[in-house]
Amino acid sequence: MTHLLFGEAGRNCSACAVCARALGQHADPMSLDCGGICWGCQGEIGAAAGDPVDLAQVRVEAAQGLRPDWCEKVPKVSNARTRRSLLVDHAPSEA
Template identity: 50%
Template sequence: MTTRLWIERPFSAKTGRLEIEIMTNSKKHEYCLICGRLLDNPADPLSGNCGGDCWGCVGAIEAEMGCEESLAYVRKEYEAGLRPGWIDPFKR
């Protein structure tokens, strides 16, 4: 989660408008909105941030829906032992 802080500055000498600076604090950790996994964790290959959800969840959902590219990645991850217990939706 990113925290934003708005700082209003006096009028700019160049534009004559009120300046607003946005400062962000990106030190806070973000977690998957589906499973709660820490996102972008270098030690976890399934933690890639897919718009607020982890690749572990998104990949499984997309594979279940029949997305060929995601299904190919998820199958490789299963074979590598990254997805224990995963069941291929097209080999049931």
């Protein structure tokens, strides 16, 4: 996890420093406070950076429809065709 890298961004404790989403909203799982930015942003940053924990969680959330704008950056290797099946396969079990 890379949350600590973003600690200094959290001057405004009530809104994400990246997207201005209100943090800590129980009705919004993406609003979890990750040191001044929301999990919605943090998860995508972590996933893009290759953090396996963040990436796994983001995949689950994408499969659940929580991240409609997220698109996994598939490494340019031969298995790009598996992207769609990965999202489906990870949906129920790894939350």
